[in-house]
Amino acid sequence: MTDGLFPRERAEIAPGAVHVPAWLPFARRRELVDACREWGRGPFPYRHTVLPGGGVMSVRSLALGRQWVPYRYLDAVGIALPDWLVELGRAALVEAYGEHGGFTPDTALVNFYAPGARMGMHQDREERSSAPVVSLSLGDRCVFRFGNEENRGRPYQDVDLGSGDLFVFGGASRWVHHGVPKVFPGTAEPGLGLVGRLNITLRETGLSV
Ligand SMILES: O=C(O)CCC(=O)C(=O)O
Numbered sequence: 001m002t003d004g005l006f007p008r009e010r011a012e013i014a015p016g017a018v019h020v021p022a023w024l025p026f027a028r029r030r031e032l033v034d035a036c037r038e039w040g041r042g043p044f045p046y047r048h049t050v051l052p053g054g055g056v057m058s059v060r061s062l063a064l065g066r067q068w069v070p071y072r073y074l075d076a077v078g079i080a081l082p083d084w085l086v087e088l089g090r091a092a093l094v095e096a097y098g099e100h101g102g103f104t105p106d107t108a109l110v111n112f113y114a115p116g117a118r119m120g121m122h123q124d125r126e127e128r129s130s131a132p133v134v135s136l137s138l139g140d141r142c143v144f145r146f147g148n149e150e151n152r153g154r155p156y157q158d159v160d161l162g163s164g165d166l167f168v169f170g171g172a173s174r175w176v177h178h179g180v181p182k183v184f185p186g187t188a189e190p191g192l193g194l195v196g197r198l199n200i201t202l203r204e205t206g207l208s209v
């Protein structure tokens with residue numbers, strides 16, 4: 001896959017953190033965008049999450065499978081996590097690591113970044129399972145900041161995540177701080193039918209029902 005002048009190469013950003021540019025074929029991206037739109041039409045629309053301190057996230061999100069509120073998972077399921085998405089998550093791990101290790105995600109967070117939206121540095125740490133996090137990106141390109149386990153600051157690496165990209169972080173990278181400091185508006189590929197950026201993360205909560 002070539003983006004402009006330079007091919008974007010598959011890279012292991014850190015041990016257990018694998019970036020596969022343009023992993024999803026265009027047709028699959030379109031299907032995912034359509035699915036994300038459908039999910040938002042139902043009784044559980046995309047919402048700005050209100051943080052305990054009163055801050056409001058600029059991203060709008062919805063959950064598939066087990067629902068997340070800051071900073072815990074609820075027992076409640078709003079929208080079911082479809083089997084085909086679980087299978088896609090397994091295929092993503094086979095791509096990244098050569099095996100899926102029995103990955104059985106029970107939740108997916110779908111984030112929508114309208115122009116100007118971003119996500120601060122954080123850890124995905126409400127999960128009791130150490131299974132990897134699978135991230136799929138659609139639409140506008142962004143800077144994905146991948147840091148360290150200790151704090152929100154340096155050292156970090158900035159990774160360019162584009163439409164169709166797969167990013168997996170597991171193993172020694174599972175509890176690393178990460179965030180999205182910038183999205184580049186208008187960079188979604190034509191024909192995708194998306195203004196902005198969508199990101200889907202699949203996780204195993206490790207919680208029993
Ligand atoms: O949008 C992204 O690429 C990252 C999303 C994320 O870190 C999260 O939902 O926890």
Ligand SMILES: [Fe+2]
Pocket residue numbers: 122123124178
């Ligand atoms: Fe995260």
